Amino acid sequence: MLDSLKGFGLTFAHMFRPQVTIKYPDVPHPTAPRYHGRHVLNRHPDGLEKCVGCELCAWACPADAIYVEGGDNTDEQRFSPGERYGAVYQINYARCIFCGLCIEACPTRSLTMSNEYELASDSRADLIFTKEQLLAPLLPGMEQPPHPMRLGDREADYYIAAVETPGASAGAERPQVSETQVQGGRA
Ligand code: SF4
Numbered sequence: 758m759l760d761s762l763k764g765f766g767l768t769f770a771h772m773f774r775p776q777v778t779i780k781y782p783d784v785p786h787p788t789a790p791r792y793h794g795r796h797v798l799n800r801h802p803d804g805l806e807k808c809v810g811c812e813l814c815a816w817a818c819p820a821d822a823i824y825v826e827g828g829d830n831t832d833e834q835r836f837s838p839g840e841r842y843g844a845v846y847q848i849n850y851a852r853c854i855f856c857g858l859c860i861e862a863c864p865t866r867s868l869t870m871s872n873e874y875e876l877a878s879d880s881r882a883d884l885i886f887t888k889e890q891l892l893a894p895l896l897p898g899m900e901q902p903p904h905p906m907r908l909g910d911r912e913a914d915y916y917i918a919a920v921e922t923p924g925a926s927a928g929a930e931r932p933q934v935s936e937t938q939v940q941g942g943r944a
C-alpha cells in the first residue's frame with residue numbers, strides 16, 4: 758500500500774513540471790545557426806548561377822551523393838559568368854550524411870547549406886534533388902538565366918563585386934525557424 762502511494766505521488770509530482778516534449782511536426786524546432794541542412798546553389802546578384810560545373814563538390818563527397826555534369830556557356834546561352842556552368846546537378850539525400858565537405862570544396866561558394874531539415878520521404882526517387890530544386894530563388898533585381906553578364910565584362914568582376922557587397926548572393930542565408938514560430942506553431 759505504501760509503495761503504491763509512493764508511486765502515485767511520483768506521478769502526481771511530475772504533472773506540475775514543465776513539459777519537455779517537442780511537439781514536432783506541429784511546432785518546428787529551431788536549429789543551431791550553422792546547422793547543416795538542405796543544400797542551396799547560390800546566384801550572383803544579377804541572377805547568373807555561381808556553379809561552374811567543376812565537380813569538386815562531387816569528388817569531395819565521401820558518400821558519393823552528388824552528381825554534376827558541366828556545360829559550356831556561349832554568348833547566346835549564358836548561365837554563369839565563366840566558361841562553364843553546372844548543366845546537370847543532383848544531390849541524393851538518401852546517401853547524404855550532411856558532413857559539409859562539399860561546401861568546403863566549392864571554389865565559388867556556389868554550394869552552401871541551409872537550416873532546412875524537413876527532407877524525409879518514403880520515395881527514394883523523391884530524395885534525389887535536381888538543380889532546379891536546389892537553385893536559390895530569384896531575388897528582386899535578378900534575372901532568370903540564360904542572359905548576358907550584367908555586372909561586368911570579365912568573370913573577375915563578379916568576384917570583386919562579391920567582395921565589395923558581401924551577402925548579395927541568394928539562398929545562402931535562408932531564414933531560421935524563429936522563436937515566434939516555435940511558440941505559435943507553423944507559419
Ligand atoms: S554534405 Fe557530405 S555527404 Fe552530403 S553531399 Fe555534401 S559531402 Fe556529400
Ligand code: SF4
Pocket residue numbers: 807808809810811812813814815825843862863864865866867868
Ligand atoms: S557547386 Fe561548386 S564545387 Fe560543385 S560543381 Fe558547382 S562550382 Fe564546382
